[in-house]
Amino acid sequence: MNERIKAIRESEKRSHIEMYSNEELYKTDSWLRKPIKTIIELMPRFEAYKQLKVLDLGCGVGRNCISIAKLYDHIDCMIECVDILPLAIEKLYSNAKEYGVAGNIHGAVSTIEDYTIKDGYFDLVIAVSALEHVAEERNFVAKLNEIRDGVRENGIVCLVINSDVHEYSKATGKPQAAQFEVNLPTTELQGILSSVFAGWSILKSSVREQRYDIPRENGISDLTTSVVTYVVRKMKV
Numbered sequence: 273m274n275e276r277i278k279a280i281r282e283s284e285k286r287s288h289i290e291m292y293s294n295e296e297l298y299k300t301d302s303w304l305r306k307p308i309k310t311i312i313e314l315m316p317r318f319e320a321y322k323q324l325k326v327l328d329l330g331c332g333v334g335r336n337c338i339s340i341a342k343l344y345d346h347i348d349c350m351i352e353c354v355d356i357l358p359l360a361i362e363k364l365y366s367n368a369k370e371y372g373v374a375g376n377i378h379g380a381v382s383t384i385e386d387y388t389i390k391d392g393y394f395d396l397v398i399a400v401s402a403l404e405h406v407a408e409e410r411n412f413v414a415k416l417n418e419i420r421d422g423v424r425e426n427g428i429v430c431l432v433i434n435s436d437v438h439e440y441s442k443a444t445g446k447p448q449a450a451q452f453e454v455n456l457p458t459t460e461l462q463g464i465l466s467s468v469f470a471g472w473s474i475l476k477s478s479v480r481e482q483r484y485d486i487p488r489e490n491g492i493s494d495l496t497t498s499v500v501t502y503v504v505r506k507m508k509v
């Protein structure tokens with residue numbers, strides 16, 4: 273792993289440890305306050321299922337997967353959750369217990385790159401602000417292909433990925449290196465997604481411009497990003 277990736281991983285680790293240690297899931301003003309809207313809107317699509325297999329890559333403390341488990345704990349619902357941070361998985365388990373879904377959640381401490389996705393197994397794969405943290409673009413494309421192959425017929429993939437990220441020092445206004453391992457131009461990212469999931473039915477494809485302050489080693493950065501949301505269903509045409 274090169275020095276750039278090491279430095280990004282260290283700083284990511286620090287900011288997530290701080291967040292996960294200080295903010296409680298669903299009881300905070302931060303991004304941990306609720307699951308993302310796209311996932312909430314997707315969930316009725318699984319109403320007729322008697323069994324649901326879900327994979328949450330870069331799950332954090334369970335913001336999205338715990339709400340899925342709560343909705344579907346009356347059926348055979350199993351959610352595989354993967355995060356690089358041991359603290360995230362520890363908190364994931366305590367949150368799953370608190371919300372009564374411990375039996376539906378299985379956590380793995382692993383990088384997304386190293387986690388092998390079972391072939392043709394999942395009804396839903398989600399990765400929210402996570403895939404851009406694999407080490408390199410080749411890992412990113414390889415993982416997208418693995419996600420595609422890991423989904424059953426009629427299964428859904430829901431991805432939220434930052435692209436075209438820029439960071440500026442809040443104090444000086446000077447550009448800084450964006451702390452994202454994979455930072456693709458938006459159109460390139462959209463091209464990769466369309467090619468990997470060619471032939472799938474597109475349920476949602478959007479780009480939202482976002483700007484927010486983020487704490488970094490040497491002070492606050494002003495961050496701009498184009499957030500790509502891409503939801504596709506594997507369907508016979």
Ligand SMILES: C[S@@+](CC[C@H](N)C(=O)[O-])C[C@H]1O[C@@H](n2cnc3c(N)ncnc32)[C@H](O)[C@@H]1O
Pocket residue numbers: 284288329330331332333334335336354355356357360382383384385399400401402405406407
């Ligand atoms: C912005 S958070 C999003 C968490 C969760 N998806 C959510 O929406 O609440 C990104 C998460 O990805 C994890 N992460 C970062 N790089 C990773 C990697 N290479 N492999 C696995 N997890 C990673 C971080 O530890 C963090 O919990």
